[in-house]
Amino acid sequence: MKSKSEADPEFVSDQVSQARRYYLNLKPPESAPLTVVCGGVERMRTDYVINRDRFPYFGIELVTEGRGELMLDGESFTLSPGNVFAYGPKTAHRIANQAPSRMRKFYVDFVGQEAFQLASDAGLMDSCPLRVTRMHELVEVFEMLDREARADSDTAGEVCNQLLRLLLIKIRQCCLADSPMMPRAYATYERVRQHIESEYLRLHTIEEVASECDVTPIHLSRLFRRFGGVGAYRYLLRIKMNHAAEMLLEERLLIKEVAERMGFSDAFQFSRAFKRVYGIPPKQLIQSSSDVAKPDSPKDEATTDLDDEKNEST
Known part of the structure; x- marks a missing residue:
């Protein structure tokens, strides 16, 4: 890309x-x-x-x-x-x-x-x-x-x-x-976040994350909304879809191949999850990437952007 x-x-x-x-x-x-x-x-x-x-x-x-x-x-x-x-x-x-x-x-x-x-x-x-x-x-x-x-x-x-x-x-x-009461809760958040980042491919639910990190799902959700501004499942899904986007754009895998590797039952379910994070289906992402890569395509200050942070609020 x-x-x-x-x-x-x-x-x-x-x-x-x-x-x-x-x-x-x-x-x-x-x-x-x-x-x-x-x-x-x-x-x-x-x-x-x-x-x-x-x-x-x-x-x-x-x-x-x-x-x-x-x-x-x-x-x-x-x-x-x-x-x-x-x-x-x-x-x-x-x-x-x-x-x-x-x-x-x-x-x-x-x-x-x-x-x-x-x-x-x-x-x-x-x-x-x-x-x-x-x-x-x-x-x-x-x-x-x-x-x-x-x-x-x-x-x-x-x-x-x-x-x-x-x-x-x-x-x-x-x-x-500046916040002396924060370190203990933040340390728990960091520990859970790092666990998600290292194990996201095999994790499917927040209940799994909570169990493996020895916290309750409710506490887990509160930690992520407090320190990350986004729900724990939303964070897990975003990490998964970031990896999916890399396979689509850099490894040039087919959508159905990525869906299978990510553990989705079919390409339709994967596309729905992908759109939930990025706001566009994977097919559109691939097309937009191809358009940017064309040598005669117009250039502007904004290069390819997978704007998942903005879509967190949608």
Whole structure:
């Protein structure tokens, strides 16, 4: 699948299988207080590695799925859903996907006279990732940035600059360290989430998950809605369908073959589950991917996007 258009700047990685990006101002004014340059959401390939000594802008990234490795100023960290981190123009950083998972992460790049101070106030400039709760609230702000950046309006840039300020405040609010009563419940959520990510192919119901993780289904549901903003079964289904989409697009398997591998009774039941997550049936996904891959097809800022985060609310 084509993941990077000819219009993308050099600093944008092509080691992604899915991406949705926007560009507001790649040559921002140096004197402005705060300016959003670009941003988006990407799903990494298993071989994804970014290694930079410096970067033109400040960057904030939020991991929502998968696992990875991060190095900031020579210090190494493990990345998993709920980690948010930042780097400045002079911050050496290395970001790598941890196979066999495929990270999905949002990002926004920005500059400005107030950029460093605002990021520092959010706890992001200490050369280490933060762990946040209520990750879905940050995702909502990232989605608002994406939507407003694409708006046909003279005020799009100004709105995005204010949304960036909101994002930084929300990071301060949702930082796990700010809530002393949170760690025990969050640790349970993390343990269950990791179990789902490692065993999703054989798991079919939340009752199975709850039993294997020694929690009740009701408690499990509350944990996921509290920390993930989505029901536990919805999360399990999304992980399953992410894997299904990769088999359809990268391994080029037939829909009925994917349905069989995923344990569905027939292709119809699989297609219904797939549409529940992605909003479109698998046949349409395959067709749209083929259209994007054509060399004479029109190119825009939005490359292929499997927008399951948006469809969580539908």
